[in-house]
Every structure is written in C-alpha cells, then in structure tokens.
Amino acid sequence: xTAIVAIVKRLLASNQISFLLTALVVLCATSSGDxxxxxxxxxxxxxxxxxxxxxxxxxxxxxxxGAGKRDYYLGCLISYGLLAFCISLVNTVIxxxxxxxxxxxxxxxxxxxxxxxxxxxxxxxxxxxxFLLLVMVFLHVLLSMQTRWYGWLTDALCVAMICVFTPIAPxxxxxxxxxxxxxxxxxxxxxxxxxLLLSAAFSLGGLVVLKRKTL
Amino acid sequence: xxxxxxxxxxYGQATVLKNITLSIDEPGIYCLLGRNGAxxxxxxxxxxxxxxxxxxxxxxxxxxxxTSTLDPGxxxxxxxxxxxxxxxxxxxxxxxxxNPNYDDEFAWEMMERFELDGKKKFNHLSLGMKTMVSxxxxxxxxxxxxxxxxxxLGFDAMMRVEFYDMLTESFQKYPRIIIVSTxxxxxxxxxxxRLIILDRGSVRFFDTLQSVETxxxxxxxxxxxxxxxxxxxxxxxxDAVGGLVTSYxxxxxxxxxxxLEIHPLSLQDFFIQLVGHxxxxxx
Numbered sequence: 001x002t003a004i005v006a007i008v009k010r011l012l013a014s015n016q017i018s019f020l021l022t023a024l025v026v027l028c029a030t031s032s033g034d035x036x037x038x039x040x041x042x043x044x045x046x047x048x049x050x051x052x053x054x055x056x057x058x059x060x061x062x063x064x065x066g067a068g069k070r071d072y073y074l075g076c077l078i079s080y081g082l083l084a085f086c087i088s089l090v091n092t093v094i095x096x097x098x099x100x101x102x103x104x105x106x107x108x109x110x111x112x113x114x115x116x117x118x119x120x121x122x123x124x125x126x127x128x129x130x131f132l133l134l135v136m137v138f139l140h141v142l143l144s145m146q147t148r149w150y151g152w153l154t155d156a157l158c159v160a161m162i163c164v165f166t167p168i169a170p171x172x173x174x175x176x177x178x179x180x181x182x183x184x185x186x187x188x189x190x191x192x193x194x195x196l197l198l199s200a201a202f203s204l205g206g207l208v209v210l211k212r213k214t215l
Numbered sequence: 216x217x218x219x220x221x222x223x224x225x226y227g228q229a230t231v232l233k234n235i236t237l238s239i240d241e242p243g244i245y246c247l248l249g250r251n252g253a254x255x256x257x258x259x260x261x262x263x264x265x266x267x268x269x270x271x272x273x274x275x276x277x278x279x280x281x282t283s284t285l286d287p288g289x290x291x292x293x294x295x296x297x298x299x300x301x302x303x304x305x306x307x308x309x310x311x312x313x314n315p316n317y318d319d320e321f322a323w324e325m326m327e328r329f330e331l332d333g334k335k336k337f338n339h340l341s342l343g344m345k346t347m348v349s350x351x352x353x354x355x356x357x358x359x360x361x362x363x364x365x366x367x368l369g370f371d372a373m374m375r376v377e378f379y380d381m382l383t384e385s386f387q388k389y390p391r392i393i394i395v396s397t398x399x400x401x402x403x404x405x406x407x408x409r410l411i412i413l414d415r416g417s418v419r420f421f422d423t424l425q426s427v428e429t430x431x432x433x434x435x436x437x438x439x440x441x442x443x444x445x446x447x448x449x450x451x452x453x454d455a456v457g458g459l460v461t462s463y464x465x466x467x468x469x470x471x472x473x474x475l476e477i478h479p480l481s482l483q484d485f486f487i488q489l490v491g492h493x494x495x496x497x498x
Contacts, residue, residue: 006312014299064296064349065306066356067313070285211283214266 007067007075008082011058018049026094036102038109040094043087047132050083051139063215073210077203080136088129096121115186123188130195131183137199141206144213216240216392217262217360222271224257224416231257232268233416242390244382246403248486249413255396256293258413259362262394263291275360290314290358292349294365303340303348304333307355314356321388322355325381329374342369350378354385354393361393367402375399379406400483410482414490424482431480432468435461444469452488463488 025042054076062072091111099107111117114131116124145151165171182198185191217239224232231254239245249255260266262273264280264287273280280287298306307326311317326333329347337345350366367375383406386393394411397403404424412420431451434441438460445462452463465485468477480488 003313003315006309010299010309010313061297061299062313064292064298064352065310065313066290066317066352066358068286071313211285214282215260 003067003071004074004078007062007071008078010062011054011075011079012082014058014061015050015053018046018053021049022046033105035106035108038091038095038099038107040091040099041108041110043091043094044110044132044135046083046087047136048139050080051136051143054079055140055143059213060215069210069213073207076140077137080133080140084129084132084136087132088125091128092121092125114184116188116191118186119188127185127188127191127195130192130199134182134195134199134202137202137206141202141209144206144209148209148212216242216276218272218274219262220272220274222258222261222273223269224254224261224266225269231416232261235271235416235418237411237418237421239392239394242386242392243408244386244406245392245394245409245411246400246407247394247396247411247413248398248400249396250490253413253490254416255413256364259291259364259394259396260293262360263287263289263362265291288358289360289362290353290356291362292346292353292364292366294346294368296345296349298337298345298348300336300338302334302336303331306337306348307333307352310352310355314352314358316357318355318357318389321385322351325351325355328381329377343371343374346370347374347378350381354381357389357391359391361391363393363395365396365398367397367399375402379403382406400486401481404482412486412489419489427465427482427485428479430465430467431463431485432477433461433463433480433484434469434475434477435459436475440472440474444472444475451485452491465489 022043022045025045026039029037029039029042031037059072062075063069067075091109095109095111095117099109109117111124111128114127116127118124119127142151142154145154162175165175181190181194185194217237219235219237222232222235222237223230235258247255247259257266261268262275262280264282264284267282276288278284278288280289299309301309303326307322311319311322325347329344329351331340331344331347337348340348346366346369350363353361353363367378370378379402382393382395395403395407407424409423410420410427411418434444436444436459438455438458441460441462445464448464448466448469450462451465454461463480463484469475471477
C-alpha cells in the first residue's frame with residue numbers, strides 16, 4: 001500500500017503542467033454576450049491532459065525507480081478517481097457560487113447541458129465525477145496503445161465510426177443514443193452505473209495493454 | 216533461481232538470442248561479457264520482463280517472466296535510464312517508498328561515499344553520477360535478482376574502484392544473484408565469481424572465474440611442437456607468425472617442455488580468443 005500511495009503522490013506531483021494549464025484557462029477564459037460559457041467547464045481540461053502525462057511521462061520513470069506495473073496501474077486509477085472528485089467539486093462550486101453572479105445573462109455549464117443538475121447539485125457532482133473518471137480511464141487505455149498497431153487500429157476505428165455514423169440518419173441516432181446514455185443522461189442511477197461499468201471494462205482492457213507494454 | 220530454456224529473441228529477421236539454455240541457481244556476482252551486439256542487453260531486458268522473447272521460457276524464482284509479469288522480482292538498470300528531474304535526495308526517497316524491501320541505510324551511505332550532491336537535480340548530474348544514482352537505487356531495492364547493464368559507463372577510474380567495492384559490500388550484506396554486463400573485463404575480475412560469455416546470441420562460456428585461471432593457457436613454440444602438445448585439448452584460438460605458433464586452450468595444460476612456452480591467459484585474452492574475432496577477421 002505504501003508503494004501505491006507513493007506512486008499516487010508522484011503522479012499528482014508530476015502533473016503540474018496540467019494543473020497550471022487548466023488553472024490558467026479557468027481563470028483567464030472570458031466570454032461576452034448574453035449567453036456565456038461557465039469558466040467551470042474548463043476544469044475538464046485537466047481530465048483530458050492528465051492521462052498524457054501518466055502514460056507518456058510517468059510510466060517509464062516509475063518503472064526505472066523500481067515500481068511494479070501493478071502498483072503503477074493501481075496508482076493511476078486511484079489518481080484518476082481523486083482528480084475526478086476534485087475537478088467535479090471545483091466545477092460544482094463554480095456552478096453553484098460564481099455562475100449565478102452573471103445575473104443578467106445565461107451561463108452554460110456542462111452540468112446543465114448534460115441534464116445532471118435536475119437531480120440536485122450533489123448528485124450532479126457525483127454524475128460528473130463518474131463521467132470524468134470514465135473519460136480519463138478511456139484516454140489512458142487509448143494512449144497506452146499508441147505504441148502498438150492495435151492502438152492505431154482503435155484510433156482509425158473511432159474516427160471511422162464518427163465519420164460513418166454522423167452523416168447517416170439511423171446510425172446518427174445510435175451515436176446520439178450512446179452519448180445520451182454515457183453523457184447527456186438525466187437518470188443519475190443509470191448514468192453512474194453505466195459510467196462505472198464502462199470504467200471497469202476499460203480498466204480491464206488497460207491491464208491487458210499494460211501487460212503487453214515493453215520498456 | 217534464473218532458468219532460461221531454449222530462449223530465442225528475434226527482431227524482424229535478425230535473431231539476437233539463439234536458443235539459450237542457462238540455469239543460474241546460486242547467489243553470486245556474475246559477469247556478462249560479450250562484444251557489442253552480442254545480445255547482452257536483450258538478454259538482461261528479457262530476464263527483467265521488459266520485453267518478450269520469441270521462443271522459449273524464462274523463469275525467475277519459479278515465476279515465468281514475460282511483460283505480463285506484473286512483479287518479476289527483478290531489478291534492472293539500463294544505461295541512460297531517465298528519472299524524474301528531482302533532487303537526488305528526493306529521488307532516493309521516492310525509490311525507498313516504491314520498493315517494498317528498499318535498504319535506505321545502504322542508499323544514503325552510498326550517496327555520501329560517492330559524494331552525490333543530494334540537492335542537485337538528476338538532469339544536472341554528469342553521466343557517471345546519473346548512472347551511479349540508478350545503480351544505487353537498483354542495489355538498494357534488495358530484489359532477488361539484480362541486473363546491471365554497463366553500470367560503469369561514464370565512471371572515472373576512482374569511481375569504478377568504489378563501484379566494485381559497493382557491489383561486493385551489497386552482495387555480502389544481502390547475498391543474491393547480481394549480473395553485471397561490462398566491457399571493462401580485467402577490473403571486474405576481482406569482484407565476480409562466475410562468468411557468462413555471450414557470442415552472437417549464444418552462450419559460449421558459463422563457468423567460474425577460477426576455471427579460467429586454472430584452464431585458460433596460451434602455448435607458444437614451433438608448429439609441430441605446439442600441435443603435438445595440444446592434441447586432444449580444447450583449442451579456443453590460434454595465431455601463427457612464420458613457423459611459430461601460439462595456441463590458446465581451455466583445458467588442463469600440457470606438461471612444461473623446453474621447446475614450449477606456456478602462460479596462463481588473462482581474462483581479457485581468454486575472452487578475445489573465445490569470441491574469436493580480432494579486427495573484424497575470424498581467427
């Protein structure tokens with residue numbers, strides 16, 4: 001357990017660039033007009049940036065320090081959980097405290113767009129947390145595969161799916177349904193369960209990828 | 216402890232390890248010798264589970280080693296290993312936490328002995344010092360098998376002497392299998408117990424250093440005398456200049472005769488004769 005805690009600390013500490021970039025964007029982003037974007041939306045940037053550092057920067061260095069692959073992976077998953085909680089908390093606080101200050105204008109926060117706030121702020125925060133966890137785990141697995149042929153194949157499949165499913169109406173409906181379930185879902189229990197299930201499935205997939213990873 | 220059975224590793228069409236079968240049972244300091252491209256790094260990386268082999272099996276402590284082995288129980292230091300750009304002291308502290316059996320005392324002692332500036336960041340260290348940090352972390356990890364790939368790269372003469380002392384001390388404190396790959400043959404001879412010579416992907420020699428001392432000889436003299444004296448012996452190389460011949464054997468030496476000069480071979484000469492190449496020409 002000590003090893004995993006140390007790895008979590010190291011992963012978070014070496015993720016400074018992601019933290020700084022996200023903070024910079026959140027603090028400096030401005031929008032004008034009657035409809036404005038909430039600055040809290042930009043906190044999601046951290047969820048997108050973090051897996052890049054964990055996969056491409058931290059992995060080899062931790063292994064050189066003597067960490068085991070198992071500890072590294074558990075460390076990553078725990079860190080994603082922690083970050084998902086923190087990002088969600090910050091965005092929820094921004095949405096609850098700062099967004100109402102724009103009294104005369106409409107403020108768009110992803111929590112509203114995804115229909116989560118209909119369940120109350122606390123539940124919406126939870127839904128956001130599990131969704132972000134799913135995003136980070138998915139990105140981690142996808143990035144881990146990039147050095148292998150099956151990574152490129154997965155990239156191509158994802159792009160092909162979007163390109164083929166978007167212009168054809170029946171397929172577009174399937175794609176929309178998929179995003180409706182994993183993201184734009186007002187049913188908190190269903191949404192959280194699906195995010196958790198998919199995160200678990202991707203985590204298992206990630207373990208398979210990690211086992212094939214060479215150094 | 217380390218068991219390799221018919222291990223073959225191919226990179227595309229090139230076969231780097233050829234059907235290697237090797238069993239290392241006893242704790243000790245083993246030296247892995249071989250020319251550039253002989254397959255030393257590939258062998259060490261495969262034992263550490265950093266890459267997969269094409270055929271065969273590798274077991275460490277009864278556990279089959281592949282990249283799927285999440286904790287192979289092997290500590291491996293590759294040359295030019297990159298670490299977090301943190302002060303050395305902090306780096307060692309992190310290493311002590313991620314390695315369950317880490318010997319903190321040994322690591323700090325070595326840091327002081329090698330005059331490593333604990334406040335200096337890793338990227339600001341010289342090549343030799345960087346290698347030293349990696350080596351200290353590897354030895355202090357106290358794993359059952361320690362693999363050091365060219366650990367003296369970038370070391371000056373004094374550092375090399377200190378390094379060999381550190382290796383001995385670490386082994387005495389915690390006997391385990393330590394395999395050191397190096398090109399500086401003579402210097403490490405005082406430290407090691409056994410020798411593994413790899414040549415073009417195959418194990419040419421695996422025995423004690425003592426066997427080299429008692430069996431490796433060069434015999435010089437007239438061709439007919441040398442041929443008569445070395446008949447039936449294990450000849451590993453031969454040089455001829457005019458009518459004079461020097462034969463290199465790995466066997467019980469023949470009796471001293473007035474017409475022959477018999478000398479023990481140094482470890483380096485033994486290695487050169489065994490791998491059989493000089494100046495790109497096969498002997």
